[in-house]
Amino acid sequence: MPHNPEAEKSLLGAIFVNNRAYETVSEFLKPEHFSYPQHGRIYEACAKLIDRGQIADPITLKRYFEADENLANIGGPAYLAELAGSAVTVINAGEYGHLVYDLFLKRELIALGEDVVNSAYGGEVDESATTQIENAEQGLYDLATAGEYEGGFQAFKDSVIAAIDIATVAHNREGGLAGVGTGFRDLDSLLGGLHSSDLLILAGRPGMGKTALATNIAYNAAYTYQHSEGREGAVVGFFSLEMSAEQLASRILSEQSDISSDRMRKGELANEEFNRLSAASTTLHQIPIFIDDTPALTVSALRTRARRLKRQHNLGLIVVDYLQLISGAGTNRNDGRVQEVSEITRGLKTLAKELEVPVLALSQLSRAVEQREPPRPQLSDLRESGSIEQDADVVAFIYREEYYLERKKPGHRSDEDSGKYEERIQRWEEAKEKVANLADVIVAKQRHGPIGDVPMRFTGAFTRFSDLDLHHISED
Numbered sequence: 001m002p003h004n005p006e007a008e009k010s011l012l013g014a015i016f017v018n019n020r021a022y023e024t025v026s027e028f029l030k031p032e033h034f035s036y037p038q039h040g041r042i043y044e045a046c047a048k049l050i051d052r053g054q055i056a057d058p059i060t061l062k063r064y065f066e067a068d069e070n071l072a073n074i075g076g077p078a079y080l081a082e083l084a085g086s087a088v089t090v091i092n093a094g095e096y097g098h099l100v101y102d103l104f105l106k107r108e109l110i111a112l113g114e115d116v117v118n119s120a121y122g123g124e125v126d127e128s129a130t131t132q133i134e135n136a137e138q139g140l141y142d143l144a145t146a147g148e149y150e151g152g153f154q155a156f157k158d159s160v161i162a163a164i165d166i167a168t169v170a171h172n173r174e175g176g177l178a179g180v181g182t183g184f185r186d187l188d189s190l191l192g193g194l195h196s197s198d199l200l201i202l203a204g205r206p207g208m209g210k211t212a213l214a215t216n217i218a219y220n221a222a223y224t225y226q227h228s229e230g231r232e233g234a235v236v237g238f239f240s241l242e243m244s245a246e247q248l249a250s251r252i253l254s255e256q257s258d259i260s261s262d263r264m265r266k267g268e269l270a271n272e273e274f275n276r277l278s279a280a281s282t283t284l285h286q287i288p289i290f291i292d293d294t295p296a297l298t299v300s301a302l303r304t305r306a307r308r309l310k311r312q313h314n315l316g317l318i319v320v321d322y323l324q325l326i327s328g329a330g331t332n333r334n335d336g337r338v339q340e341v342s343e344i345t346r347g348l349k350t351l352a353k354e355l356e357v358p359v360l361a362l363s364q365l366s367r368a369v370e371q372r373e374p375p376r377p378q379l380s381d382l383r384e385s386g387s388i389e390q391d392a393d394v395v396a397f398i399y400r401e402e403y404y405l406e407r408k409k410p411g412h413r414s415d416e417d418s419g420k421y422e423e424r425i426q427r428w429e430e431a432k433e434k435v436a437n438l439a440d441v442i443v444a445k446q447r448h449g450p451i452g453d454v455p456m457r458f459t460g461a462f463t464r465f466s467d468l469d470l471h472h473i474s475e476d
Contacts (some may be wrong), residue, residue, distance in 0.1 A: 002106040003035030004099060005088070011096040012039060013087030015046050016057045016080070018125055022050050025097030033104040041065075042080070050402040059086055105143065114151075115260060137304045180234040180317050180358055183220025185415050185467045191344050191394065194221075194317065194358035199349040201238050201323070201388055203363040204377065204398035205259045205370065210362045211243065212397060212463040215251050217360065218319050222289045226318065234316025234357070235311045239302055241325035245291040252289075255464040256280045262461075272441065288313065298327045298346035303354075318355075320348065322362035323388070342387035349391045355453040365390060365397070375404060379444050395445040439465065 014021040025046065031040035045064050046056035054060065058080035065077060088096060104198035116136045119127075126132060179193025194217075204210045215238075225232030226447045240248050254261035259273050269277065290309055294301075302320070320326070326344050345361075352359040365381040377397040381390045390393060410424040439458040443451050455468045 001035070001110065002103045004103055005036060005039075007099045007103075008034050008036060008039045009083050010088045011093060011100060012042055012046070013083045014089065014093040014096070015043075017087040019046075019050050019056055021088045021093035022046060022056070025095040029097045029101055030281050033410070034099050035100075035103065035107070042083070044124060074370050074433045089167065093410075095447075101318040108143055111138075113145060115139070131461050134301050134304050137308070138300055141304070141307065148150065181232060182223060182453075183224065184217075184420055184456065184465065186456070187441060189448065190450065190452055190454055192449060194360065195393070195448070196356045196358060197353045198358045198393040199345070199391055200358060200394040200396070200397050201392040202360060202398065203382060205365050205367075205375075207403055208398040208400055209458055209460075209463070209465065210398055211248075212363055212458070213441070213465050214319050215248060215463070216465050217253065218257070218289055218317070219252050219287065222287045223318050226287055235309075235313050236290065236317045236319060237306055237315050238256050238289060238291045238319045238321070239291045239297065239305075240321050241297060242289055242321055243293070243294055245293045248291055248293070249284075251463045252278060252284065253280055253460050256284065258462055261463060262462045266288050296325065296327050299344050302326065303347060303351050306355060308350060310357070315355065316357055318357055318359045319349070320359065321362040322364065324364050345387050346390040370404075374401065375399075376440075377442065377444075389445065392435040392445065393447040394443065397442040397444060399442055399462060400439045402432060402438065405432045405435065 011021070011025070029043075030043040031047075034040040034043060042061070042065075044389070045061055049056040049060060058077070061080055062077045065080070071137065114131070116139075119132050119135070120129075179195035181192070181193050181197075182188055183190070201252050202210055202214060218236045218238055220236045222236045225235060226233070238248065248260050250264060253259075254264060257273075257277050259269065259277055263269060263273075264277070290313065292305060306318055308314065323344060324341070327340075348359050348361055363382060365377050369375050369377045369381045373401070379389050379395060381397075408428070410421070410428055413421070437457050437459060439456045441454040441456055443454065457466045457468045459465070459466070
C-alpha cells in the first residue's frame with residue numbers, strides 16, 4: 001500500500017523540535033492518516049499536549065509511551081529521540097503533511113475500489129447497479145471532501161473583492177440582478193434574482209400553485225439561458241418527487257401553448273389546438289431543463305445527481321418538488337421526522353454552497369393556517385421543523401384568496417327567504433370577482449434583503465403565473 005515512513009518520521013520530528021509545525025498541518029491531518037499506527041498515536045499525543053498549551057517533545061511524551069507495547073516494538077522512548085533527529089524545518093512541515101495525507105487518500109481509494117468491486121460481485125437482490133454507482137460516487141465525494149485543507153480563514157481584503165465582483169455583475173446587468181432571474185418583474189425586484197449558494201423555500205397549502213410557480217421559474221430561467229448564450233438565466237435541474245416528468249412537461253406545454261392541461265389529458269383538443277401544441281413542443285426541445293422524477297429520493301442521492309449534472313451541463317439552478325418527499329438517511333429514522341427534515345434542509349443548504357447555485361425547494365404548510373381568518377400563511381406554519389426557517393435564506397409563501405372563497409359558497413338556510421339568499425350569493429360572487437386570478441407571493445424572510453408581498457396573476461387553466469399590472473387594475 002502507498003506509504004512513506006520517512007516523511008511521517010520527518011514531520012513528527014519537526015513537531016518535536018518546534019511545536020509551531022503542528023499548526024501548519026493540524027487543520028487537515030489526523031492521527032488515522034498515518035500509515036504506521038504508532039506514528040498516529042505519537043501525533044495524537046502531541047496534539048493533546050499542544051492543545052493544552054504544553055510542550056510536546058521526546059521528554060514530555062516519554063511517560064505516555066513507557067508502557068506502550070506497540071511503541072516498544074520499534075524502540076520505545078528511544079524511538080522518540082530518533083524521530084527528533086529526523087526533523088525537517090517548520091517551513092517544510094506543511095509539504096510533508098500534505099504528502100502523508102495524499103498517501104492516506106490513495107490507500108483509501110484502493111480500499112474504496114475493492115469495496116466497489118466486491119459490491120458488484122455480491123449481487124444483492126435489493127441493490128441495483130444504479131444504486132451501487134450512486135454509492136460509489138458518494139464514497140468518492142466523501143473521500144475528496146473529508147479532509148479538504150483549502151478552507152479556513154481568508155483575508156478580509158479577499159472577501160471585499162469578492163463582494164465588489166458580485167456588485168459589479170449586478171451593476172452591469174439589466175434589471176440589476178446578480179442572481180438567476182425568475183422571469184417575474186416584481187419578484188426579481190424584491191429578491192434581486194435567485195442568488196448562488198442560497199436555499200429558497202417556497203411554501204403553501206395544497207392547491208395554492210407551488211409547483212406551477214416553481215415550473216414557471218424553472219422554464220423562465222432555462223429559456224433565458226438558452227436565448228442569451230448562457231450570459232443570463234441558468235441550466236435547471238428539476239427534482240420532481242411528486243409528479244412524473246411527463247406531467248411536468250405537460251404543464252409547461254400548457255403554459256406555453258395556452259391550452260388547458262386538463263383538455264390535453266382528456267384528448268379534447270381540436271385539430272388547430274393540437275397543431276399549436278406540436279409547434280410549442282418543438283420550441284421547447286432545446287430548453288436546458290433536466291427532470292429527475294425518482295420517487296422517495298434520499299438527500300444523499302439528490303446531491304450525487306446534482307453534482308453529476310453540474311459537471312456535465314453546468315447546472316445553475318436546482319428545484320426540488322417537494323421537500324417533505326425527500327428521504328433522510330436511514331440511520332436517523334429513529335430520531336423522528338423532525339430530525340429527518342432538519343437533516344434534509346441542512347443537506348440542501350450544503351448542496352447550494354458546494355455547487356454555488358441557488359436551490360429552490362417547495363414545502364407544505366400545516367393545516368393550522370386554515371384555522372385563521374384570513375388564512376394567510378406565516379413562518380410558524382412551516383411543517384415539521386423549525387430548521388426549514390433557520391436554514392433557508394429566503395422563505396416565501398403563495399396565498400390565493402380566490403381558492404378559499406370558492407369553497408365558501410353560501411348555502412340556502414331552511415328559514416331564509418330566497419331574496420336574502422340571492423343577496424348573499426351576490427355578495428359572495430362580487431367578493432370572488434375582486435380576487436379572481438390574483439395571487440400573493442409573501443416573502444416572509446430574506447436574509448440579504450427586505451420582506452414584502454408580491455401581487456401576481458394566476459391563470460389556473462394554464463397553470464401560469466404572470467406579472468400583475470397594478471396600474472391597469474386601478475384604472476378598471
